[in-house]
Structure formats: structure tokens, C-alpha cells
Amino acid sequence: MSDAPQRWSDEQVALVDLIDRVIGGGVVISGDVVLGVAGVDLVYLGLRLVLAPAHEVEQSVALGRRSG
Amino acid sequence: MDETIVHAYGVIAADEPLTQFPPGIGDTTVWVYGVGSFATIVSLLPVEGFGVTDWERNAANVAWLERVARQHHEVLQYATMTATVVPLRLPSVYGSLESLADTVHAAADQLERDLRRIGGKVEWAVKVYRTGVEQNSAASNASASGRDYLAARSRDLSARGSAREQLREQVRKIHQALGQASAEHVRNQPQDAVLSGRREQMLLNGAYLVSRADEARFLELASGIADDSSTKGLSVEVSGPWPAYNFTGDAAVATPEAVT
Numbered sequence: 015m016s017d018a019p020q021r022w023s024d025e026q027v028a029l030v031d032l033i034d035r036v037i038g039g040g041v042v043i044s045g046d047v048v049l050g051v052a053g054v055d056l057v058y059l060g061l062r063l064v065l066a067p068a069h070e071v072e073q074s075v076a077l078g079r080r081s082g
Numbered sequence: 083m084d085e086t087i088v089h090a091y092g093v094i095a096a097d098e099p100l101t102q103f104p105p106g107i108g109d110t111t112v113w114v115y116g117v118g119s120f121a122t123i124v125s126l127l128p129v130e131g132f133g134v135t136d137w138e139r140n141a142a143n144v145a146w147l148e149r150v151a152r153q154h155h156e157v158l159q160y161a162t163m164t165a166t167v168v169p170l171r172l173p174s175v176y177g178s179l180e181s182l183a184d185t186v187h188a189a190a191d192q193l194e195r196d197l198r199r200i201g202g203k204v205e206w207a208v209k210v211y212r213t214g215v216e217q218n219s220a221a222s223n224a225s226a227s228g229r230d231y232l233a234a235r236s237r238d239l240s241a242r243g244s245a246r247e248q249l250r251e252q253v254r255k256i257h258q259a260l261g262q263a264s265a266e267h268v269r270n271q272p273q274d275a276v277l278s279g280r281r282e283q284m285l286l287n288g289a290y291l292v293s294r295a296d297e298a299r300f301l302e303l304a305s306g307i308a309d310d311s312s313t314k315g316l317s318v319e320v321s322g323p324w325p326a327y328n329f330t331g332d333a334a335v336a337t338p339e340a341v342t
Contacts, residue, residue, distance in 0.1 A: 027155060027321075029148055030278040031207070034270075034287075035327040036151045037172050 086126040087133060088176040091157045092325065093168040093186065093193050096121045100165050107153040108132060115179060117186040120193060123161060124182070127175070137173050158325040162204065168196045169325035196330040203265055203293045204323035208304055209273075210253055210286035214315020252314065253285045256307055263300045264290035268328050282317065289328035297323070 089107055094100060096119050103112035106125035114121045132150075140146040154172060161167045176182040186193065261267035272284035292300045301320070308318035 027152070028278070029144075030273050031321065032148070032151045032155055033277060034273055035169075035171075035324060036155050037147075 085129040087129050088179055088182050089125050089127050089132070089154075090170050090174045090176060090182055091123040091125075091154055092161060092170055093197075094121050094123065094161070094165050095119065095197055098165045100161055104156050104160050105153070106157055107150050112157050115182070117183045118190065120186055120190070122182060122186060123157060123167070124179075125157075132175065134175070137175070155325075162323065162325045166197055166201045166203075167325055168193055168200070168330045169327050171327070192331065199266075200291065200326040200329055202295075203291050203326065203329075204297065205326045205328055206264075206290045206292055206297075206300060206304070206320065206322035207324060208256075208260055208286065208288045208290065209284060209319045209321075210256060210288075210311070211280065211282040211317045211319070212249065212285055212315060213282055213317045214249075249285065249315070252311075252316065256311070256318070257286055257288050259307065260288060260290055260300070260304060263296065263303050264292045265296075266291040266329055270328070285316070289324075291326060291329045292323075 089110075091106070091112070094114075096116050098121065100114060100121075100123075103123065106112040106127075108127055108131065110125040110127055112123060112125045115124045116122075151172060154174075158167060158169045162169075176185065257267065257269055267288060267290045270287040270289060272287050273280075275281075275284075278284075290300065304318070304320045308320065311318050
């Protein structure tokens with residue numbers, strides 16, 4: 015089936031998409047950012063641990079984070 | 083007044099006529115703070131609740147992170163409707179406006195490049211999932227002789243291998259066609275199944291930087307692809323417009339076209 019494009023006014027953004035972009039993508043302008051890359055990784059790992067029980071964990075699935 | 087920190091949502095050109103925003107993180111007032119030829123979209127958050135220790139404490143607190151990420155995103159989403167915005171990723175907290183200004187000055191060249199690169203364009207996302215069901219395997223039929231079984235099994239494996247090959251080629255073509263209809267495109271890692279909770283295999287996690295003038299054409303193409311793919315065991319999902327997360331900073335440069 016084909017869905018109409020999802021416009022934000024209609025529907026809430028999925029959490030995974032938020033994480034993918036808001037935490038995983040975008041720009042970190044370096045300098046006096048209080049939390050560096052280690053902090054972001056921590057956030058990512060934390061989310062994975064917390065969400066894991068809700069779904070079936072597949073060990074083979076790599077952490078979705080891009081380097082950059 | 084209690085002690086505050088600065089949360090920066092994104093960066094725009096100083097002459098963007100943006101003045102109104104939805105409420106920011108923690109329902110704070112969002113405003114524009116000028117730094118040279120740029121303006122930053124900011125709000126002041128109480129240190130108590132949003133400081134470094136809170137980020138550390140809440141690293142595994144989905145409800146807290148989701149709330150912060152959603153409000154961060156909503157401000158950017160709103161700004162993106164009318165302005166060219168370089169989105170900043172989380173966490174994006176600064177001790178003071180002065181330290182934010184210093185950081186922006188230090189990153190001025192990059193920000194300048196980004197604003198030029200995404201000017202008049204928006205990001206669309208296209209995800210492709212595999213929905214097709216595996217064909218009934220001949221090898222699973224009982225009562226065959228050992229030799230028959232092995233022959234059937236070998237046929238199965240090669241058929242499955244070429245089916246996978248076809249699927250891969252189909253997805254590559256989809257990404258290519260969408261890429262040709264956009265200014266820039268990038269193929270990201272498939273999303274973490276644990277985070278998405280989706281059972282279907284994600285075959286494409288594409289991001290496309292589309293000029294606002296070409297948006298209708300791009301969406302028409304995407305919807306045609308979605309219709310066409312549904313009969314081929316693929317499900318195509320289009321979402322956007324997103325702030326240009328994938329085409330600012332070195333995000334896209336650092337993400338090679340994934341070879342699948």
C-alpha cells in the first residue's frame with residue numbers, strides 16, 4: 015500500500031526518527047558544548063538499553079549511530 | 083531569578099525575519115540572539131533540571147530525552163517552514179550567551195557554507211522496508227530422498243540469493259531516481275530495529291535535499307515509486323519536510339554511500 019507523505023502537521027514524528035536526526039545527525043558546533051561526543055554516545059546507549067525490553071533484541075543489529 | 087543555561091536550537095542568517103516560535107524546552111520562551119552575521123535560536127533553561135548533571139542522569143531516561151528532543155525539534159520544524167535553518171543536534175547547551183557567541187564565531191566558516199548549501203531547500207526522508215514473504219521452500223517438503231533434498235536445497239539457496247540481489251538492485255534504483263530529483267542525497271545506515279520496533283527489514287534510509295521549487299515534483303515521484311513498489315514486496319514511507327539535519331556540518335560528508 016502507498017501512504018501519503020507524512021507531513022508534520024498531521025502526525026507526530028516517530029521517536030526513532032527524532033533520535034536518528036536530532037541526536038544522531040545535525041551539527042555539533044564544537045567549542046564550549048558542555049556534553050561532547052561521549053555524552054551523545056551515552057544517550058544513545060542508554061536509549062537502546064531502555065527500549066530493548068520493549069522489542070525483541072537482535073544482537074546482530076548494529077547501533078544505528080553514524081560516525082560524524 | 084534562578085541560574086540558567088542557554089539552549090541553542092539552530093542557526094539562521096541575521097537577516098531572516100523570524101520572530102515567533104512555539105514554546106521551547108521546558109515551555110521556555112524561544113527568541114533570536116544575534117551573533118555577527120548569524121542569529122541563533124535560543125531559550126534560557128533552568129540549570130536545575132537541564133544542566134550537565136541532568137543530561138548525565140537522564141541519559142537512559144527515554145521520557146525525559148523524548149520530551150527534550152521533541153521540543154527541540156518542534157522549534158526547528160517551525161522555523162524551517164519559512165527560514166533557512168542550520169539545525170543543531172543534542173545536547174546543545176552553553177554556559178552563557180557569551181560562550182555560545184564564541185562558539186558561533188569559531189564555526190563561522192562552516193555555518194556560512196551550510197547556509198549557502200541548504201538555502202531555499204528542505205530535507206525529505208524516504209524509507210524502504212521489505213514486506214514480501216519468503217516463498218515456500220521446496221527443501222522443506224518432507225519425503226524426498228537425501229539427494230533430492232540437497233538438490234532442492236541448493237536451488238532454493240540460489241533462488242533466494244538472486245531474489246535478494248534483485249531487491250538490492252531495486253532499492254538502489256529507487257535511491258538513484260530520488261537522488262536525481264534532488265539537489266543532494268545521502269543513504270544512511272538502516273535504523274536500529276530495537277529503537278524503531280519494526281520487524282520488517284529496512285532496506286533504505288535515504289535523505290534528500292530538495293529545493294522548495296522542486297518539492298511537488300519530488301513528492302509525485304516518491305508517491306509513484308511507493309505505488310509501484312507495493313506490488314514488489316516493498317513498502318515505501320516518505321516523511322518531511324525535515325530541518326536539513328543530513329546536509330549540514332560534515333554529516334553528509336562523513337556518511338559514505340552505504341554499500342548494501
